[in-house]
Amino acid sequence: MDNIKVRGGTPLRGTLRVSGAKNAALPILCSALLADGEHVFRNVPDLRDIVTTAKLLEHMGLEVDVNPPVVTVRAKPVLEPDAPYELVKQMRASVLVLGPLVARYGRARVSLPGGCAIGARPIDQHLKGLEAMGAEIDLSHGYVNVTVPSGRLKGAEIHLDIPTVTGTENLMCAAVLAKGRTRLANAAREPEVEELACVLNKMGASVEGAGTDVITIEGKDELHPVDHAIIADRIEAGTYMVGAAVTGGNVLLEGITFDHIEALCAKMRSAGIVVEREAGGIRVVGRPPFKPVDVTTEPHPGFPTDMQAQFMLLMCMANGSSVITETIFENRFMHVPELVRMGARIDIRGRSAFVHGPSKLQGARVMATDLRASASLVLAGLVADGETEVLRVYHIDRGYERIEEKLRALGADIERVKGSA
Numbered sequence: 001m002d003n004i005k006v007r008g009g010t011p012l013r014g015t016l017r018v019s020g021a022k023n024a025a026l027p028i029l030c031s032a033l034l035a036d037g038e039h040v041f042r043n044v045p046d047l048r049d050i051v052t053t054a055k056l057l058e059h060m061g062l063e064v065d066v067n068p069p070v071v072t073v074r075a076k077p078v079l080e081p082d083a084p085y086e087l088v089k090q091m092r093a094s095v096l097v098l099g100p101l102v103a104r105y106g107r108a109r110v111s112l113p114g115g116c117a118i119g120a121r122p123i124d125q126h127l128k129g130l131e132a133m134g135a136e137i138d139l140s141h142g143y144v145n146v147t148v149p150s151g152r153l154k155g156a157e158i159h160l161d162i163p164t165v166t167g168t169e170n171l172m173c174a175a176v177l178a179k180g181r182t183r184l185a186n187a188a189r190e191p192e193v194e195e196l197a198c199v200l201n202k203m204g205a206s207v208e209g210a211g212t213d214v215i216t217i218e219g220k221d222e223l224h225p226v227d228h229a230i231i232a233d234r235i236e237a238g239t240y241m242v243g244a245a246v247t248g249g250n251v252l253l254e255g256i257t258f259d260h261i262e263a264l265c266a267k268m269r270s271a272g273i274v275v276e277r278e279a280g281g282i283r284v285v286g287r288p289p290f291k292p293v294d295v296t297t298e299p300h301p302g303f304p305t306d307m308q309a310q311f312m313l314l315m316c317m318a319n320g321s322s323v324i325t326e327t328i329f330e331n332r333f334m335h336v337p338e339l340v341r342m343g344a345r346i347d348i349r350g351r352s353a354f355v356h357g358p359s360k361l362q363g364a365r366v367m368a369t370d371l372r373a374s375a376s377l378v379l380a381g382l383v384a385d386g387e388t389e390v391l392r393v394y395h396i397d398r399g400y401e402r403i404e405e406k407l408r409a410l411g412a413d414i415e416r417v418k419g420s421a
């Protein structure tokens, strides 16, 4: 497995083009199951999760050419509507094939994704929605087996208990080919949900209200393939924004939509960081130490949980104490013990982390077991004294396109060590 070595102390400077959004690309690639023919997806990031999704679609008999930033999917009727454990265990988001498969084929067999490092992550809301649309669910031997006795889902009124992102996406995909109207209330409002709705509408679906908490879908008999360029990744952008700030750098991030990261920008500004909208992007200029700022993660448009670990690092560079509260996932503080090993002072009490800054971080060998925790440790390495080695970058490669190359282009002293322990 590869490791990343970083030597701290160089401010990030320059211009960075933000890649396409992982969390938009994954449901969009799965949505190709809804319409036979050739789909062309552009601005797709070069990530391990994209390769896993391609393997999943190929397993079902679709032809997928992954040539990032372009992915071409030649969709045809699937051999078996089945997502096996071997692929789902590599990527929870594999569950995103469930909605399209049930909508199109009236049945699906998908390995239960189970928990992961950040929490239990059940899919009860996805299943509750499918049941309301006439599906029968059977959980056995680690798989969810869904069948629609009538052969076709029917529109329904669904009120989600939680505005789940992939749950909303699965149910939207299920509803576009259902008979009649579906009303999805307490829906997730994330930009990636809006982006999927845009693609479904391009396919000929009728989806209204995505981006609000009520989405209405009129089912159609058939959809057609699309050519679509995917939005920029707000979490990748946010990660480099934090990188620019903590290193006392000056970076222009190109391609990102300000509205998608407004909550992060507001918190960074409250911390005393310059965040300016410029033609074509957002400029971040940081000069630590920062002002301490409390943050609570919330569904969009609140502060994103996927930026919590990186923001905590920022608060390690603040003059005073801040409280970071995680409300979305029950176990998303795995970066804390590793940051503490690097010299940060952070106590966890329940769902909150109390960060006492400023800390002078020291390079160390560190390991993290999830994507954003790993990213925060790479950023910590950029400001630490001496060398930091982040082990098992396997997680980073799921969600950051060539992170070491992008950081090196901004002046960082960083390298990937292939096949290390």
Ligand SMILES: CC(=O)N[C@H]1[C@@H](OP(=O)(O)OP(=O)(O)OC[C@H]2O[C@@H](n3ccc(=O)[nH]c3=O)[C@H](O)[C@@H]2O)O[C@H](CO)[C@@H](O)[C@@H]1O
Residues within 6 Å of the ligand: 023, 026, 093, 119, 120, 121, 122, 123, 124, 125, 126, 127, 162, 163, 164, 165, 166, 167, 188, 192, 305, 306, 328, 329, 330
């Ligand atoms: C591929 C993708 O887009 N991943 C994102 C998506 O994950 P994902 O869609 O898995 O996250 P959800 O929005 O579903 O999860 C939010 C919370 O709801 C709970 N829950 C969810 C579904 C359900 O049926 N029952 C239930 O209890 C989860 O355990 C979690 O505590 O949104 C998360 C929250 O913004 C992000 O961190 C992930 O990066």
Ligand SMILES: C=C(OP(=O)(O)O)C(=O)O
Residues within 6 Å of the ligand: 023, 092, 093, 306, 371, 372, 399
């Ligand atoms: C938690 C994340 O992804 P996933 O839902 O794919 O695990 C993430 O992108 O931070």
